[in-house]
Amino acid sequence: MFRAAIVEAAARSCGSKVAGASRGGNPRTRWWTPEVKGAVKLKKETYRSWLACGTPEAADSYRQAKQSAARVVTEAKTRVWEEFGEAMEQDFQSAPKKFWQTVRRLRRGKRNPVHTVFGVGGELLTSTESIVRPRSLLVYINPYGGKRQGRRVYEQKVAPLFHRAHISADVIVTERANHARDHLKTEAELDKYDGVVCVGGDGMFSEILHGLVTRTQADSGVDQDQPDAELVPCSLHIGIIPAGSTDCICFATVGTNDPVTSALHIIVGDSQPMDVCSVHHNNSFLRYSVSLLGYGFYGDVLSDSERNRWQGPARYDLSGVKTFLSHNYYEGTVSFLPAESNKGDPRDELKCRSGRGWKVIHGKFLAINAANMSCACPRSPKGLSPSAHLADGNTDLILVRKCSRLDFFRHLLRHTNKDDQFDHSFVEVHRVRRFRFQPRHHELASLEDLSEGLKKSGFSPICVTQTTCNYSTTHSSWTCDGEILPHADIQVSVHRQLIRLFARGIEEEQQQQRSVFEDLGPHLALEPSLHWTVD
Known part of the structure; x- marks a missing residue:
C-alpha cells in the first residue's frame, strides 16, 4: 500500500513527459529502451509505406504497428515508474536525506505540473488575491415562497457551508411583498457586503x-424612465438559493435547482454576467426582466393563475390547460432592431448577423415571447430558446402566429423534448437588441381600459368570419418574469451584462475542463471534512 502511495505521489510530482511515440523519444529518458525505440521505428516505417501506396493492407499494418507501439510505451513507462517507486520507498527507509532531496528536485524541476486558474474573461490568475471570494453577504429569505421551505433550506443546507467557508452573513427574513426591494433601495448599507x-x-x-x-442607477444619477438611458452595471454579485415554485433563473444559470450547488458557487466566488431587459411604456419605466417576457398564451396563463393562488404551484398546470383550450390569439404590430454581429439566428447555436435597421411585423399571434435566457427548467430541460445567451446584449424574440390548436400543441410539446420547437411554419424567431409591441387597439393602454374593453366587446372575435376562427379578447397581458404588466403597449431594450450572478452558466459535458474547485481547493479555507462537488 505504501509503495502504491509513493508511485502515485511520484506521478503527481513528475507528471507525464511528452516524448517517444509522438516526438521520436529522448535518449535520456529511462523508458526509452531499445524495445520501445524499435516499436516506434516500425510504426514510422509502416506509416510512410501507407502514405506511399495507400492500400488497405498498408493501412492495417500501420494500425497494428501503432497499437503495438502504444502498448510497448505504456508498459515501459509503467515499469520505470514502479522501479522509481521502489527506489523511493527504499530511500525513505534507509536514506531519508536522499529521499527528500529527490522530492525537492522534482518539485522545482521542469516536470513539476503547473496548476492554473483562469478568470471569467479567460485571463490567467497569478495570485490568490486575484481569486475573489465573498467574505460578507446580505441574505434575504422568503419564508412564504414555493413550499414555504426557504428558512429551513437556508438554515440546514446553506448556513453550515457559509460558516465553514468563513463567510459572514446578515440575514433578513422578509415580512411582506417587495420587502427586500424596498430595503435595498433605501436602507441597506451595500458597502459592507460582497454580494x-x-x-x-x-x-x-x-x-x-x-x-x-x-x-445603483439612483446613486449614479441615471434616469430609468428614459428608454435610451445607458444603465450603470451593479457592483455587487447576486446569489440564488432555489426555494421557490419554479426557480427558472437558477436552473438556467446553474443547471440544477440544488441549494447546495448554488451555495458552493457563491462560496468560490463564481461570476456569471447577465443581460437585463428594461421595459417602458410611453417613456415611463415599468419593470426589469432577465428571463421571459410573454404576451398571449403565457400572459393569459399567469393572469388566470393569479386568481387561484390558493391552489399553490398546481395552479400553473390548471391555468395552462384552460388557456390552451381557450386558444385565444391577438392582433398587433411587432417592431424590432436585429442583433449586431450575429451570423445566424437563435436556432443555429452561433453567436454572430449584422443589423439592418428596424423591422416591422404585423399579424395575429397566439404568443409573443422574448427570452433573455434559455428559460430552462426541469419540465423543459432545453427551455423556450435553447441557444439564448446570458450576456450577449440580445434577446430572442419568438413569434407564434395564429394556427390550429393541434399545431400549437405540437409546438408546446417540443419544449419538453429535444426536437426543434422553432421548426414550424407558424413560428418565427429573431435575435434582437430592442423591440416594441403595439396591440391592434393601442388606445386601450392599461389593464383598467382592458377590462372596460372586454365588457364592451363581449369577447368578440377579431376576424369577420366567425366560423373559421376562435373567439379571443381584444388584448392579452404581458408577463414579466412572473409579474403582470399594467400596459400592453411596451418598448423593450436589452442592457448587456448589467448584473453578475454567483454562477458560471450551464457547462456542456463535452466542453467541461478541470473544475475550478480542484485547483482552488487549498485556498478555500474549508474544513478538511467538507467534501463537495458541483453539477
Missing part, C-alpha cells in the same frame, strides 16, 4: 434585481 443572496424563487430574485439595479 446579495436571495433564498426563494424567481419572484424573490426579481425583488433583489429591482432593488439593486434601482439603487
Whole structure:
C-alpha cells in the first residue's frame, strides 16, 4: 500500500513527459529502451509505406504497428515508474536525506505540473488575491415562497457551508411583498457586503434585481424612465438559493435547482454576467426582466393563475390547460432592431448577423415571447430558446402566429423534448437588441381600459368570419418574469451584462475542463471534512 502511495505521489510530482511515440523519444529518458525505440521505428516505417501506396493492407499494418507501439510505451513507462517507486520507498527507509532531496528536485524541476486558474474573461490568475471570494453577504429569505421551505433550506443546507467557508452573513427574513426591494433601495448599507443572496424563487430574485439595479442607477444619477438611458452595471454579485415554485433563473444559470450547488458557487466566488431587459411604456419605466417576457398564451396563463393562488404551484398546470383550450390569439404590430454581429439566428447555436435597421411585423399571434435566457427548467430541460445567451446584449424574440390548436400543441410539446420547437411554419424567431409591441387597439393602454374593453366587446372575435376562427379578447397581458404588466403597449431594450450572478452558466459535458474547485481547493479555507462537488 505504501509503495502504491509513493508511485502515485511520484506521478503527481513528475507528471507525464511528452516524448517517444509522438516526438521520436529522448535518449535520456529511462523508458526509452531499445524495445520501445524499435516499436516506434516500425510504426514510422509502416506509416510512410501507407502514405506511399495507400492500400488497405498498408493501412492495417500501420494500425497494428501503432497499437503495438502504444502498448510497448505504456508498459515501459509503467515499469520505470514502479522501479522509481521502489527506489523511493527504499530511500525513505534507509536514506531519508536522499529521499527528500529527490522530492525537492522534482518539485522545482521542469516536470513539476503547473496548476492554473483562469478568470471569467479567460485571463490567467497569478495570485490568490486575484481569486475573489465573498467574505460578507446580505441574505434575504422568503419564508412564504414555493413550499414555504426557504428558512429551513437556508438554515440546514446553506448556513453550515457559509460558516465553514468563513463567510459572514446578515440575514433578513422578509415580512411582506417587495420587502427586500424596498430595503435595498433605501436602507441597506451595500458597502459592507460582497454580494446579495436571495433564498426563494424567481419572484424573490426579481425583488433583489429591482432593488439593486434601482439603487445603483439612483446613486449614479441615471434616469430609468428614459428608454435610451445607458444603465450603470451593479457592483455587487447576486446569489440564488432555489426555494421557490419554479426557480427558472437558477436552473438556467446553474443547471440544477440544488441549494447546495448554488451555495458552493457563491462560496468560490463564481461570476456569471447577465443581460437585463428594461421595459417602458410611453417613456415611463415599468419593470426589469432577465428571463421571459410573454404576451398571449403565457400572459393569459399567469393572469388566470393569479386568481387561484390558493391552489399553490398546481395552479400553473390548471391555468395552462384552460388557456390552451381557450386558444385565444391577438392582433398587433411587432417592431424590432436585429442583433449586431450575429451570423445566424437563435436556432443555429452561433453567436454572430449584422443589423439592418428596424423591422416591422404585423399579424395575429397566439404568443409573443422574448427570452433573455434559455428559460430552462426541469419540465423543459432545453427551455423556450435553447441557444439564448446570458450576456450577449440580445434577446430572442419568438413569434407564434395564429394556427390550429393541434399545431400549437405540437409546438408546446417540443419544449419538453429535444426536437426543434422553432421548426414550424407558424413560428418565427429573431435575435434582437430592442423591440416594441403595439396591440391592434393601442388606445386601450392599461389593464383598467382592458377590462372596460372586454365588457364592451363581449369577447368578440377579431376576424369577420366567425366560423373559421376562435373567439379571443381584444388584448392579452404581458408577463414579466412572473409579474403582470399594467400596459400592453411596451418598448423593450436589452442592457448587456448589467448584473453578475454567483454562477458560471450551464457547462456542456463535452466542453467541461478541470473544475475550478480542484485547483482552488487549498485556498478555500474549508474544513478538511467538507467534501463537495458541483453539477
